[in-house]
Amino acid sequence: MSDSDVTRVFIVGIAGAIGSRLAHLLTVDGDRVDGLYRRSEQGERLAADSIRATQGDVTRLDGPSFAELLKDTDVLVFAAGAGGKGGTTAIDAIDGAAVTTTLEAARLAGVRRLVLVSVFPEAWRGLDVSDTFEHYIEVKKKADAELAASDLDWVILRPAALTDDAGTGRISLSPALVHTRVTRDDVAAALAELVHTPQIHRQILELTQGQDHIAEAVRRQIRG
Numbered sequence: 001m002s003d004s005d006v007t008r009v010f011i012v013g014i015a016g017a018i019g020s021r022l023a024h025l026l027t028v029d030g031d032r033v034d035g036l037y038r039r040s041e042q043g044e045r046l047a048a049d050s051i052r053a054t055q056g057d058v059t060r061l062d063g064p065s066f067a068e069l070l071k072d073t074d075v076l077v078f079a080a081g082a083g084g085k086g087g088t089t090a091i092d093a094i095d096g097a098a099v100t101t102t103l104e105a106a107r108l109a110g111v112r113r114l115v116l117v118s119v120f121p122e123a124w125r126g127l128d129v130s131d132t133f134e135h136y137i138e139v140k141k142k143a144d145a146e147l148a149a150s151d152l153d154w155v156i157l158r159p160a161a162l163t164d165d166a167g168t169g170r171i172s173l174s175p176a177l178v179h180t181r182v183t184r185d186d187v188a189a190a191l192a193e194l195v196h197t198p199q200i201h202r203q204i205l206e207l208t209q210g211q212d213h214i215a216e217a218v219r220r221q222i223r224g
């Protein structure tokens with residue numbers, strides 16, 4: 001593989017359930033992966049999978065210090081989230097303000113492409129959700145709006161309710177879908193495909209389990 005075939009990807013939330021799956025897939029593909037994790041044992045787990053990563057808390061970085069970590073990055077993926085822990089303060093800091101910092105860092109470091117893992121705005125309607133769930137949806141939507149207003153080559157990916165079932169390799173991917181479910185394995189595989197498909201940019205894509213092979217589903221969203 002020549003250097004020009006290698007995509008250099010930085011994943012915020014690299015130790016998360018989706019982030020670590022994505023890092024594994026990209027590493028196996030021969031890409032150069034880095035990303036932010038918080039706890040030492042996560043770094044050890046990633047290293048055991050031959051994944052290099054950087055220990056740090058995105059909420060403690062400002063734009064310039066984060067940009068320092070992004071030298072030579074081609075694609076930034078934001079896959080972090082408060083994950084229901086820490087109430088509205090954590091949601092505001094991670095799902096909200098950290099996206100703002102990531103945008104600033106991308107601009108300062110000259111990274112053009114940013115893929116944001118978001119959520120269906122109507123997710124979990126009618127189900128028993130936590131007190132902070134509406135706040136979480138509102139903050140996620142504001143982050144989507146901020147990214148969509150930027151001049152970056154952004155992609156906003158909105159997965160349906162996540163499951164830990166084994167990946168099926170088959171999804172639906174479209175600007176508008178009915179909210180159902182999707183496995184984290186398939187989300188990570190779709191993200192890996194999007195990372196490698198720069199023709200898709202400035203698009204919001206919703207993702208559920210479906211009938212289409214992942215590569216084909218992504219290819220179909222190329223415009224023009």
Ligand SMILES: NC(=O)c1ccc[n+]([C@@H]2O[C@H](COP(=O)([O-])OP(=O)(O)OC[C@H]3O[C@@H](n4cnc5c(N)ncnc54)[C@H](OP(=O)(O)O)[C@@H]3O)[C@@H](O)[C@H]2O)c1
Pocket residue numbers: 012013014015016017018019036037038039056057058059060079080081082083094095117118119120158159160161162184
């Ligand atoms: N759950 C759903 O059904 C659903 C549906 C659609 C979209 N989503 C979105 O998908 C995202 C990823 O899902 P997932 O299953 O991969 O979640 P996850 O396993 O909770 O991963 C999120 C990662 O973000 C990291 N993180 C949190 N705060 C951070 C900080 N300040 N600095 C650096 N890293 C930080 C967490 O680190 P620690 O391990 O240290 O906590 C965790 O590893 C969610 O956060 C959510 O916004 C979820």
